[in-house]
Amino acid sequence: xxxLNINEIWADFFKKLxxxxxxxxxxMWIKPMKITxxxxxxxxxxxxxxxxxxxxxxxxxxxxxxxxxxxxxxxxSIEYNIPSKEEIPEQDYVSLPENSVYQQxxxxxxxxxxxxxxxxxxxxxxxxFAYKASxxxxxxxxERTNNPFVIFSSPGLGKTHLLxxxxxxxxxxxxxxxxxxxxxxxxxxxxxxxLQKSTQDSFRKKYRSLDCLLIDDIQFVVGKERCEEEFFYxxxxxxxxxxxxxxxSDRTPNQLGLSERLSSxxxxxxxxxxxxxxxxxxxxxxxxxxDSNNFDITDDVLAFIAEGVQGSIRELEGCLFRLTTYCNIHxxxxxxxxxKEVLADILTLEKEKYSIxxxxxxxxxxxxxxxxxxxxxxxxKNNSIAWPxxxxxxxxxxxxxxxxxxxxxxxxxxxxxxxxxxxxxxxxIDNNLLFAxxxxxxxxxxxxxxxx
Numbered sequence: 220x221x222x223l224n225i226n227e228i229w230a231d232f233f234k235k236l237x238x239x240x241x242x243x244x245x246x247m248w249i250k251p252m253k254i255t256x257x258x259x260x261x262x263x264x265x266x267x268x269x270x271x272x273x274x275x276x277x278x279x280x281x282x283x284x285x286x287x288x289x290x291x292x293x294x295x296s297i298e299y300n301i302p303s304k305e306e307i308p309e310q311d312y313v314s315l316p317e318n319s320v321y322q323q324x325x326x327x328x329x330x331x332x333x334x335x336x337x338x339x340x341x342x343x344x345x346x347x348f349a350y351k352a353s354x355x356x357x358x359x360x361x362e363r364t365n366n367p368f369v370i371f372s373s374p375g376l377g378k379t380h381l382l383x384x385x386x387x388x389x390x391x392x393x394x395x396x397x398x399x400x401x402x403x404x405x406x407x408x409x410x411x412x413x414l415q416k417s418t419q420d421s422f423r424k425k426y427r428s429l430d431c432l433l434i435d436d437i438q439f440v441v442g443k444e445r446c447e448e449e450f451f452y453x454x455x456x457x458x459x460x461x462x463x464x465x466x467x468s469d470r471t472p473n474q475l476g477l478s479e480r481l482s483s484x485x486x487x488x489x490x491x492x493x494x495x496x497x498x499x500x501x502x503x504x505x506x507x508x509x510d511s512n513n514f515d516i517t518d519d520v521l522a523f524i525a526e527g528v529q530g531s532i533r534e535l536e537g538c539l540f541r542l543t544t545y546c547n548i549h550x551x552x553x554x555x556x557x558x559k560e561v562l563a564d565i566l567t568l569e570k571e572k573y574s575i576x577x578x579x580x581x582x583x584x585x586x587x588x589x590x591x592x593x594x595x596x597x598x599x600k601n602n603s604i605a606w607p608x609x610x611x612x613x614x615x616x617x618x619x620x621x622x623x624x625x626x627x628x629x630x631x632x633x634x635x636x637x638x639x640x641x642x643x644x645x646x647x648i649d650n651n652l653l654f655a656x657x658x659x660x661x662x663x664x665x666x667x668x669x670x671x
Contacts, residue, residue, distance in 0.1 A: 228290060229254050235286040240279065241512040247334035248274060249283075255300070262287065263298045272299055278540065329390065330400045335383035341507055343500030346377055349491035353381045353465075357388045360431060360463045367454070367464040369437075369485055371471050372493035373622070375531030378467040381493075382433045385465055389431055398431045403439030410446045423449075427456040431463040438468050441476050451481045458484070470623070474634055495620070496532065501525035504532060505539055514543045516553040523555045527566040530620050538562050575618045577611075577629040579668040583661055584611045596631055609640035610661070616641050618665060 232254070237245045252275070253265040266272050275283070287295070342350045349370050356365045370378045386398045401409075413422035426432065432453075440447050457464055468475060471492075472485035496504070505521040508514070516539070524542070528535045545561045546553045559566070581592050588607035595608050608630060615626045616637065623634035630636075647654050 225254055225257065228257065228287075231290045232283075232286055235289065236279075236282060239282055239286065244279070244512060247332065248279060250333070257291075257295070260293070260295050261298050262291070262295050263300060265300050265302060268301060272301060275299075278544070329386060329398045331386045331390070331398065332383050332400075333387055335380045336387055337384045339507070339511075340377065340380055340384055341496075341500060341504045343496050343503070345494040345496045345500060349377075349381060349493050352489050352491050353385050356385055356463060356465060357392070360389060361461040365463075365489055366458065366461075367466060367485055367488040369466045369468065369472055369488065369490045370493060371468045371490070373469065373495070373531075375533035376493045376495065377532055378493060379435055382435055382465060382467055386431065386433050389463075393430075396430045397428060398433070399426075399429050400433045400435070403434055403436040406434060406450065407439055407443055407446050410449055414445075423453070426453045429457060429462060431465070432457055433465045435467050436469070437466045438470065438475055447478060447481065451478070451484075454481070454484060464488075470634075470638075474623070474638065495530060498525055501529070501532075501535055504535060508536055508539055512543075514539070516543065516546075520553050520555055520558055523558055524562070527562070534565060538565060575665060577615055577619070577621070577626070579665050580611050580614045580618065582668055583664045584614070587657075587661060587664075598631070609643050610658075612637045612640035613644035614658075614661060614665060618662065 233245065233249060236249050240249070248271070251267045251271060255263045255265050257263070266275065284297070287297075337350075337354065340346075340350060349372075352365070352368060353370075356368050359365055370381060372378050383400060386400055389396055389398050410422060413419045440450055454464060466485065471490060472482050475482065477485070502518075502522055502525045505525055506518070509516055509521065520542075521539075524535065524538050528538055542553055542558055542561050546557065551557065581595055584590075584607050585592055585595065588603075588610075590604060590607050594604045595611060597604070599605070612626055612630060612632075615621060615629070616623070619626075621629075623637045627633045627637045644658075648658060
């Protein structure tokens with residue numbers, strides 16, 4: 220059986236999983252996998268990253284083994300492999316079966332995930348401006364009115380989805396465009412590697428020859444002086460040549476702490492915020508996921524999940540997959556009572572974050588540090604007041620879902636003060652072994668205070 224053609228194994232394997240798991244899941248998680256060999260009863264599968272490996276093992280390994288067992292009809296074991304950067308070829312060809320419908324025609328490595336499209340993005344009041352602006356970028360790529368384009372939000376609200384959707388749509392309309400998706404962390408790592416190997420010229424040529432540069436989480440470039448400078452010159456080169464630049468961040472450009480010249484560049488284009496989705500949008504997102512994956516789950520259960528998970532779309536979708544997996548394993552239909560049991564940990568955490576108020580936090584901190592709430596809200600900057608205020612701001616970022624500007628307003632400060640406070644307290648937690656228990660004790664007391 221080991222003389223089976225690898226391409227034949229892949230084709231049968233993908234088809235079976237598409238029928239079992241649904242097209243969207245296979246496009247997102249199975250398609251990037253690659254069967255490299257089958258020898259000595261060992262089937263070797265290559266995965267793009269540790270994230271892929273964890274997701275595959277946690278969610279889909281049983282389905283993968285079942286499909287492969289049906290295909291191979293023999294005893295086997297799976298060996299996963301994640302190639303190092305040195306093992307990844309320079310050219311951007313994807314090893315897929317010949318004549319596969321997934322074969323890339325454009326030889327340039329774009330690192331885009333084809334799962335994320337405009338069609339798969341649920342538009343609502345919280346993200347409408349970002350969504351419409353993303354569509355405009357595709358229609359008028361590189362034009363001054365849409366360049367640069369910056370999307371910012373808290374984690375898990377759809378920034379990355381829109382970033383990939385822009386790239387995928389651009390390639391759909393122009394299959395040979397040089398579009399590159401890169402994380403901010405990846406950009407930094409690649410630049411450092413170019414310094415170590417003295418390949419800066421190659422690095423610059425790669426990035427400055429693009430038609431569209433998509434960088435996710437640009438905040439990772441902040442504070443790395445030489446890397447930030449390199450990005451600035453790359454930005455200028457692309458901008459001056461009317462090439463499109465799209466960035467995402469967890470903060471607005473002027474909150475990032477970038478150099479003034481780079482910050483002003485980013486602010487010169489379109490800046491769009493994605494806020495937390497309202498209930499109707501959350502329900503629509505869950506319905507789309509249910510329908511695209513053929514999940515057997517009723518609208519009342521979806522509404523229950525949407526009411527309980529309000530902060531992150533990522534967590535919202537995760538709850539749906541967790542509940543569906545549980546019901547499939549146990550052979551039961553999804554109900555609200557089962558959802559309460561299966562999702563208890565997530566729903567409890569969400570409930571806490573929405574029930575805790577700044578007033579609760581202030582009460583506990585003031586009692587511990589023996590200061591008044593008026594002092595916390597005042598303009599006083601002496602350390603006996605400033606430190607309790609910083610601790611209060613830190614706890615607000617950890618225990619509530621308020622934005623940085625909203626927390627700042629509760630203390631008559633701006634968002635930058637909240638960012639500074641959070642960093643100072645985290646530094647103290649990391650460096651002072653005696654302080655972490657104090658923070659944990661404060662958190663426990665905050666949760667026990669009446670919210671009034």
